[in-house]
Amino acid sequence: MARGVLSPMRERDTVMEPRPVLRIRRLTKSFAGTAALADFQLDIEPGEVHALVGENGSGKSTVIKILAGYHRPDPGGTVEIGGMPLPFGSAPAAHEMGCRFVHQDLGLVLQLPVTDNLYLNSGFVSRFGTIRGAQTRRQASELLSRVGLDVDPRAPLGSLSLAQRTGVALARALEGEDHRQVKLLVLDEPTATLPENEVHHLLDMVRRVAADGVAVLYVSHRLDEIFQVADNVTILRDGHRVSTVPVSSLDKRRLIALLVGDELGELPSPETSRGGGGAAALSVHGLHGPGVAGVTFRAGPGEILGFAGITGSGRESLLGTVFGALPRLGGVIEAGGRLLPPHDPRAAIAAGLAYLPPDRKTTGAMMGLSARENLSICRLRSVRSGPVLRGKAERAEALQWFDRLAVRPPRAIDNQLATFSGGNQQKVLFAKWLRLSPQVFLLDEPTQGVDVGTKGELHRQLLAAAAAGSAVVVSSSDLEELVALCHRVLVLRAGRVAAEFVSSSVTTANISRASLGEQEVVAS
Amino acid sequence: MNSRLGSQRLSLGFNSFSGLYLLALFIVVFGIWTPHLFLTLATVQSVASQQATTAMLAIAVLIPIAAGAYDLSVGATINLSTIICVWLQTVRGWSMWPAIAVAVIACVVVGIVNGFVIVRLRVNSFIATLGMGSIITAVQDIVSGQNQPTPPTATSWTNLTQLNVAGFQIIVLYLLVLALIVWWALDHTPSGRYLYAIGGNPEASRLAGVAVGRYTWSAMIASATVAGIAGVFYASQTGPSLTFGAGLLLPAFAAVFLGSTQIKPGRFNLWGTMLAIYVLAVGVKGLQLITGVQWLAEMFNGVALVGAVSFALWRQRRAEGRAVRRTDDPVPEAAARGPSPAKDAEPVPSGAGDG
Numbered sequence: 001m002a003r004g005v006l007s008p009m010r011e012r013d014t015v016m017e018p019r020p021v022l023r024i025r026r027l028t029k030s031f032a033g034t035a036a037l038a039d040f041q042l043d044i045e046p047g048e049v050h051a052l053v054g055e056n057g058s059g060k061s062t063v064i065k066i067l068a069g070y071h072r073p074d075p076g077g078t079v080e081i082g083g084m085p086l087p088f089g090s091a092p093a094a095h096e097m098g099c100r101f102v103h104q105d106l107g108l109v110l111q112l113p114v115t116d117n118l119y120l121n122s123g124f125v126s127r128f129g130t131i132r133g134a135q136t137r138r139q140a141s142e143l144l145s146r147v148g149l150d151v152d153p154r155a156p157l158g159s160l161s162l163a164q165r166t167g168v169a170l171a172r173a174l175e176g177e178d179h180r181q182v183k184l185l186v187l188d189e190p191t192a193t194l195p196e197n198e199v200h201h202l203l204d205m206v207r208r209v210a211a212d213g214v215a216v217l218y219v220s221h222r223l224d225e226i227f228q229v230a231d232n233v234t235i236l237r238d239g240h241r242v243s244t245v246p247v248s249s250l251d252k253r254r255l256i257a258l259l260v261g262d263e264l265g266e267l268p269s270p271e272t273s274r275g276g277g278g279a280a281a282l283s284v285h286g287l288h289g290p291g292v293a294g295v296t297f298r299a300g301p302g303e304i305l306g307f308a309g310i311t312g313s314g315r316e317s318l319l320g321t322v323f324g325a326l327p328r329l330g331g332v333i334e335a336g337g338r339l340l341p342p343h344d345p346r347a348a349i350a351a352g353l354a355y356l357p358p359d360r361k362t363t364g365a366m367m368g369l370s371a372r373e374n375l376s377i378c379r380l381r382s383v384r385s386g387p388v389l390r391g392k393a394e395r396a397e398a399l400q401w402f403d404r405l406a407v408r409p410p411r412a413i414d415n416q417l418a419t420f421s422g423g424n425q426q427k428v429l430f431a432k433w434l435r436l437s438p439q440v441f442l443l444d445e446p447t448q449g450v451d452v453g454t455k456g457e458l459h460r461q462l463l464a465a466a467a468a469g470s471a472v473v474v475s476s477s478d479l480e481e482l483v484a485l486c487h488r489v490l491v492l493r494a495g496r497v498a499a500e501f502v503s504s505s506v507t508t509a510n511i512s513r514a515s516l517g518e519q520e521v522v523a524s
Numbered sequence: 525m526n527s528r529l530g531s532q533r534l535s536l537g538f539n540s541f542s543g544l545y546l547l548a549l550f551i552v553v554f555g556i557w558t559p560h561l562f563l564t565l566a567t568v569q570s571v572a573s574q575q576a577t578t579a580m581l582a583i584a585v586l587i588p589i590a591a592g593a594y595d596l597s598v599g600a601t602i603n604l605s606t607i608i609c610v611w612l613q614t615v616r617g618w619s620m621w622p623a624i625a626v627a628v629i630a631c632v633v634v635g636i637v638n639g640f641v642i643v644r645l646r647v648n649s650f651i652a653t654l655g656m657g658s659i660i661t662a663v664q665d666i667v668s669g670q671n672q673p674t675p676p677t678a679t680s681w682t683n684l685t686q687l688n689v690a691g692f693q694i695i696v697l698y699l700l701v702l703a704l705i706v707w708w709a710l711d712h713t714p715s716g717r718y719l720y721a722i723g724g725n726p727e728a729s730r731l732a733g734v735a736v737g738r739y740t741w742s743a744m745i746a747s748a749t750v751a752g753i754a755g756v757f758y759a760s761q762t763g764p765s766l767t768f769g770a771g772l773l774l775p776a777f778a779a780v781f782l783g784s785t786q787i788k789p790g791r792f793n794l795w796g797t798m799l800a801i802y803v804l805a806v807g808v809k810g811l812q813l814i815t816g817v818q819w820l821a822e823m824f825n826g827v828a829l830v831g832a833v834s835f836a837l838w839r840q841r842r843a844e845g846r847a848v849r850r851t852d853d854p855v856p857e858a859a860a861r862g863p864s865p866a867k868d869a870e871p872v873p874s875g876a877g878d879g
Binding site for chain 1: 712713714715717718720721724725727728729730731732733734735790791
């Protein structure tokens, strides 16, 4: 549809068409039979900032990972850098050919000065094994000025603003004996963690780098900045290139339509919450915390409430702040008739809350302990008599949960949790909380990295928990998951609730639009 | 591996009980080599009682390390207890039981302070107890004036540990009782479960509602208390010494780490620790009967520790390699952020890396 209307962008320079720095043709990558990227093509010319946009799972990171030499594409596709074919699957080769990457996680050391961060990877200017401090600093200043960053190279990185730190990462990417050798700079969500007021600073730096003749591939969820910084934009959906168009020919509404797909879908005005009147199982008022700037909502018994939002919208930290995994800076939370103290998981559990953190390895589970021990840790009361654990009762209960959630391998309750597959680990962690029959079940990314079959099973469990009277609150970057599960979805933007969708208006298109900022409707 | 059968613990495989096989090997080899010296009841009795205080100190190390906290001050604590207990009796003329009580209470205080520094001031346990050990040694010097007190001569004092029970010194019985209590507490009570959970992942434990601070603190107190009791026994069994504690610290830690490869591999556990202590002691004893060189025990202990832990890690990596190939998840695109491979960010297996 869009392809017919908007002519694919072509050269602006009519006389001397420069050869594209990056030329991708027929690039396909499949994982386990499904194509994460199909027949992709892309050209970026020197000095061009080319934005790559798409929803989660649309194939953006696959493109980046192929360029970085992390993934090998399916046979048949080609990637050329400055006219030379890029050998696949080799990070050093990509570097050698002039590709540089700045990831969301900048890979910098906060405690070290700027200079050290610039040269840790590539090696310092030294003579007889001694670092030549003055010369290093001079070079560092030069490098920093290339991105238009005016900071003292001796300052510890931690003293810099977030945008300045990203600038240091940019400068480091450009570092090399011959500055010309950097041909392509890939920025993967560079602004996701930046506060709004620092974004323009970073965009200035990006423009400056491009003005030097570097081709820039810019990946971001924040559509506003694409209009500020990019020349052209390529839109990906479900692994397919939907369109490549000059940014000047678009407006935000049109871009969102291309992104989300169903251009004709009307924009129903969000209805008010139906759970407004009844007794709430959880009520959150004016919550402030890391990334959360004043969120108010209620969740009723039996309701499945979803939270959506792009990275940096507050979606990742909201539920953790409610439960007390993260510090609360302000606001009132009431559950089970009592007020919850901030940052106190024990009190939250006592009030009937349960919380499944987004990251199993770091905060979700004791991987070195057995599945049974992980299962029963939240409440040993029911499996003990006096001061002694009743092994038999505990085992029986664990087996029952293994059966109920069809954990594989079956009956392996004494195996280390680490030996289970990701999906089965997640089932065990679900059981750990379901066992408490929580009044309020908070889940962050409940099915991330889980296979389809397990996902269905976990969803069934959530529906059953809600049917049994729990209030289930799901925060997810997987919009289809939210649509499949939720009675009501709140969309977060910049730490606040930006939109609310109820029952039939809960669609991926609506949520996407609201996440990206098309509507300015404040609910609740 | 044997996941389909459910329990790894019950298998009599090489993984869990390599120490027992090694013990058998020692007995056979040294039995053949020096049958008249080695294969005697006297050897068993002397090894058992000589190692009793080291074994108790290893238990003191084990309790907090189950919760992921190092107690490096146990060496200084056991020494402090010995000196206080003896000094009160021979210099101050106290009778035995009050002296013992004061010595143990002093050690409880050490544990409380350790816990305070680790839990409240949030100092890394390694650093906190390293410093604490140094402070305790200074306090001990202040108390004793750096003069080694003479040992009490009362029979009741020496009988406290050296009373003959079926040919063994009674201290061996104390060790057995202590081991049973700690085993029960770690493996069969909620408190023990919480300690292991904290050791497994403190943040996940906190989010599961475990009172991480309270249990860590209690573990530090338990550790210092056990060290204090061991110090009293040492004084009664061997006599006072101003410096022996530091020498027991490393063997105790070695036994705990080595023990984490035994019985329940990958977990710091009581019977594994006890097995490690005695397998090493038997090996050293046998070698001592063959040759008289001084460096033998140190060399043997060091080689055994590094060798056994490397071996266990290697076995575990192999097992994990198989487990990874068995997983059925497809590579999730959204889940794997950024192309930096995080393969070696796995938690260190087999409890040997971080405590």
